Amino acid sequence: MGSFGTGSRKGMDMERVQVDDVTLIASHDYGVRFGFTERTGGVSGAPFASLNLGSHVGDDIACVEENRRRALAALGCAGALERLLVPNQVHGDHVAVVRSACADELERVRSQIAEGADAIVCTAVDVPVMLCFADCVPVVLTAPQGFAVVHSGWKGTYARIAAKAARVLMAETGCAPEEIRAYIGPHIQGDEYEVSEDLIEKFDAEFGWENAGKTRLLSLSHAIQQALVEAGVPDGQIEDLRLSTVRENDRFFSYRAENGKTGRHAALAYMTE
Template sequence: MAARADNVSRVDHDGVTLVEGATSDVRFAFTERAGGVSEDAYSSLNLGSHVGDDPFAVQENRRRALEAMGAAECEHNLLVPNQVHGDHIVAVTSNGADDLEDVREQIAEGCDAIVCTAHNVPVLLCFADCVPVVLVAPGGFAVVHSGWKGTIARISAKACQALCDAAGCDASDISAYIGPHILGDEYEVSQELMDRFAAEFSCIDASTSRMLNLSAAICEALVDVGVDADNIVDTQLSTVRQNDRFYSYRNEGGTCGRHAAIGVML
């Protein structure tokens, strides 16, 4: 039976606003930009440590985000990968200190999805237009960063298969949640890139426009590996139109903070 959150809702936790959901096993959230301590272009809940913000502010923001999710007690286990716009996936199966240290070494080298079947290990990936995807299974979850490179490489589908292997379930047991990103009517790309996507995904028509719908391609990739279309929830939240709630690299001229997708199994 699919691990499906009853709903995904926007909740304020003492100023930290999350678009969140939960199953019997997993809590997950897409953060918004309010409720943190960062200033200027990073205002205010910037969770990215690689964008020029004060590292102490980022650390406090991450603490606040985990506290809002009810996961403050496992902050010491937090995993934040070095995202490189690839399709490498790292699996976490233990919350032992030595095992997590090995994982940290792996993710520092670069990965764009983490599959986790260990309890009390929060996983946080950063975004500012690319597509965040959270996959939930009975007994595990994955957090995926899917920009155009990851999307055309079908990283969400690959993470789904890795999660099925780790959790011992079928793709039909997986629920997928697509978070805030630059939407299909906002994301103009080159004709060459549209042609590449059209060759890979039947849902992309390169003859009508150069507006690229990444979430449609992600949905197609997930369905192709066996995820039930009814178990895919696209929040349709726009980083561009709702730039007051989310960071947008394009809309803010390349200097901005990062919101996050976070998962944890408590």
């Protein structure tokens, strides 16, 4: 495993890298470094072994803090730990915005995201953002002068939170939708996620699908991509890693595969000078 690479497709390629036992699927784009963590390389014990980054699952908080320090160090921003933003994720569609690294702004944003947020748009340099996952869909959006990190479970996906974050990112940076690049990280895949008849019918109606009576399998990433395209993000600038948290439970945490008692991996990003 090597260092960060930009790849050959305008920053769309991602690389599996390992830094001091922490493994990330990572890249950098528009001056933004970002990655999706795997579950190894941390200090947490079972059932949170070992790089658990979630503070709300019952793990020792000291272990979580050390794991977060290691994850940021692997991304190359160990010195920014005190500026790390981690929202209270509530499966909603609220998008918080951070515009500078000054103490007052960080205090304002921390107060806001403690009340609940499932996406953060950041236009500030050296402010790392981390959201946590264990089957829901992580999405990172990059643009000139900014980025967003999004948590999209079924409720957020139905509410089109990734597309909403893209629109906020456009408004904050002044970029065109064609400049946004989207990266979809490890999550429960469409052939693994069986939902109720009522829920699949709800998605069919919202997204104009015709699955009624044919399947109860729900592809959240398909809905996310559709919503992003409808927001103007080119389909060719949406990269889905197609990694399963269920089938690759040795690499990623899975709420469903581990019967609800598990840790959290993360999507994290920060912007350099």
